[in-house]
Amino acid sequence: MIRFYHYLRGYLKIKIWGFSPERFINLCGNQDILLWDIENHEDYFIMFISIAGFKKLKTITKKTGTRVVILKKYGLPFFYPKIRKRCVFAIGLFGCLLLLQMMSHYIWIISFSGNQIITDEQLLMYLKEKQIYCGVNKKKIQVEQLERDFRHDFNKITWISAKIEGTKLFIQLKENDYLKREEKEQVDTGMDLQATRDGTIISMITRSGVPMVRAMDEIKSGDILISGAVPVYEEDMTVKNYIFCKADADIYLKCRYLYAGKIHEMYQYKVYTGREKKVPFLKTREREIKLSLREPSFIHSDCLMHQNKIELIKDFYLPLSYGNYQYKEYVLMEKKYTKEQVEKLCYKKLEDISETLQEKGVQILEKNVKIKKESANYLWTAEFLVIEKTGKLIRTQTEAPNTDQQ
Amino acid sequence: MNRKKLSRIKELETRKEKVVNSLSLPKDLLLGAFIVTLTGNREAWVENYKGILEYSDECILLQGKMCQLRILGKELSVDYYTNEDMKIKGLIECVRYE
Numbered sequence: 352m353i354r355f356y357h358y359l360r361g362y363l364k365i366k367i368w369g370f371s372p373e374r375f376i377n378l379c380g381n382q383d384i385l386l387w388d389i390e391n392h393e394d395y396f397i398m399f400i401s402i403a404g405f406k407k408l409k410t411i412t413k414k415t416g417t418r419v420v421i422l423k424k425y426g427l428p429f430f431y432p433k434i435r436k437r438c439v440f441a442i443g444l445f446g447c448l449l450l451l452q453m454m455s456h457y458i459w460i461i462s463f464s465g466n467q468i469i470t471d472e473q474l475l476m477y478l479k480e481k482q483i484y485c486g487v488n489k490k491k492i493q494v495e496q497l498e499r500d501f502r503h504d505f506n507k508i509t510w511i512s513a514k515i516e517g518t519k520l521f522i523q524l525k526e527n528d529y530l531k532r533e534e535k536e537q538v539d540t541g542m543d544l545q546a547t548r549d550g551t552i553i554s555m556i557t558r559s560g561v562p563m564v565r566a567m568d569e570i571k572s573g574d575i576l577i578s579g580a581v582p583v584y585e586e587d588m589t590v591k592n593y594i595f596c597k598a599d600a601d602i603y604l605k606c607r608y609l610y611a612g613k614i615h616e617m618y619q620y621k622v623y624t625g626r627e628k629k630v631p632f633l634k635t636r637e638r639e640i641k642l643s644l645r646e647p648s649f650i651h652s653d654c655l656m657h658q659n660k661i662e663l664i665k666d667f668y669l670p671l672s673y674g675n676y677q678y679k680e681y682v683l684m685e686k687k688y689t690k691e692q693v694e695k696l697c698y699k700k701l702e703d704i705s706e707t708l709q710e711k712g713v714q715i716l717e718k719n720v721k722i723k724k725e726s727a728n729y730l731w732t733a734e735f736l737v738i739e740k741t742g743k744l745i746r747t748q749t750e751a752p753n754t755d756q757q
Numbered sequence: 758m759n760r761k762k763l764s765r766i767k768e769l770e771t772r773k774e775k776v777v778n779s780l781s782l783p784k785d786l787l788l789g790a791f792i793v794t795l796t797g798n799r800e801a802w803v804e805n806y807k808g809i810l811e812y813s814d815e816c817i818l819l820q821g822k823m824c825q826l827r828i829l830g831k832e833l834s835v836d837y838y839t840n841e842d843m844k845i846k847g848l849i850e851c852v853r854y855e
Binding site for chain 2: 380
């Protein structure tokens with residue numbers, strides 16, 4: 352704090368030498384002149400003194416017969432005249448600070464986290480409808496209201512938190528995997544379970560609805576497996592009415608999946624020449640300025656974009672990005688696949704398919720692959736024998752009997 | 758003559774001390790005694806001095822109202838110096854009244 356005060360008032364580093372430096376220090380003390388960091392260098396003394404104190408030194412130096420030399424000047428009073436000479440720079444600096452201050456009132460980045468089903472684009476579109484976008488004034492955003500709106504308009508969102516950090520609007524949310532409301536609406540009309548594939552039923556456990564098939568039955572795609580209309584019988588075993596419900600059952604089906612594809616025996620691959628070119632750019636929200644006069648004259652090239660948002664301090668983003676396009680030249684070469692390579696490629700594809708099937712909860716019992724060469728192509732077919740859970744909910748076809756006629 | 762003068766000064770001082778003691782007044786103000794505050798052997802803060810008589814790396818001699826104070830040590834330097842107080846930094850080995 353004292354140092355800052357000294358800086359504001361300005362101070363000097365001086366060197367004194369002569370007949371009696373001790374007397375010089377004493378007289379300074381008597382005249383209330385503050386001296387600090389006094390160093391003794393045998394023949395001379397080096398110390399710091401305030402500007403006001405330095406102005407009083409004339410009589411003291413005369414009395415003591417010492418000589419004083421200024422070694423260095425510190426502080427704002429010495430900095431100010433320099434700035435005055437560079438008037439435009441000072442105005443620019445002031446303008447820059449003013450601009451920064453003004454910029455800090457706006458939102459320059461919107462980020463989301465926790466969304467898996469709802470995409471960022473959907474959320475951004477929704478925000479745009481609510482007049483919230485990059486460049487909007489922070490005052491216009493009412494965070495609590497925004498959270499309420501989100502919860503109301505997106506059924507999937509179970510929890511949401513929005514906060515403004517610097518110039519960044521940060522929205523965290525959690526989603527629900529299924530929609531309870533929609534289900535409730537559909538339950539009133541009754542839902543059937545329909546087969547999605549051909550196959551044999553291995554096992555079935557019905558929780559609600561009337562089973563239309565049994566285990567070990569052969570079924571075809573589109574067959575109704577469980578009916579959502581539960582009949583209520585009269586005494587003469589005629590249907591009096593139906594109670595509609597949502598059919599629910601675990602039905603496991605043994606079925607076959609068939610995949611086929613072809614691989615051309617010739618393939619192209621890239622050989623990088625090693626020639627590279629970087630084109631720097633500056634980007635605002637809508638415009639992009641490339642800081643190069645010529646585009647690279649490569650026939651084939653990969654383009655990598657490196658982009659950085661300008662962040663002055665933490666979470667203080669400006670609507671400016673910088674970066675570069677990195678062009679890497681390559682030449683396309685052609686080569687023929689060997690049989691081993693084709694086999695490898697096929698197995699890789701099969702692995703991918705079986706992985707996606709397993710992710711769906713499908714149990715693979717068998718898999719058969721056939722590779723056949725036909726002119727310039729390799730044809731492959733793959734057959735999977737699997738057990739999977741089947742059943743798709745559809746609106747029930749059964750209609751309630753007309754009770755008016757009775 | 759000198760002896761008489763000296764004895765009179767001593768008498769005056771003892772009388773002054775007695776008055777200050779009996780009235781329990783601050784001794785540093787009335788008697789002009791040094792106030793030396795030592796922080797370990799690295800720092801000394803001195804008040805109630807009249808001036809600096811000698812200043813070198815190994816010795817700082819201060820003039821008080823009644824006596825002189827000699828601070829001996831190594832790499833001694835004055836951190837700041839005003840009419841009221843001063844701060845001495847360095848490796849202090851000895852504080853002596855003369």
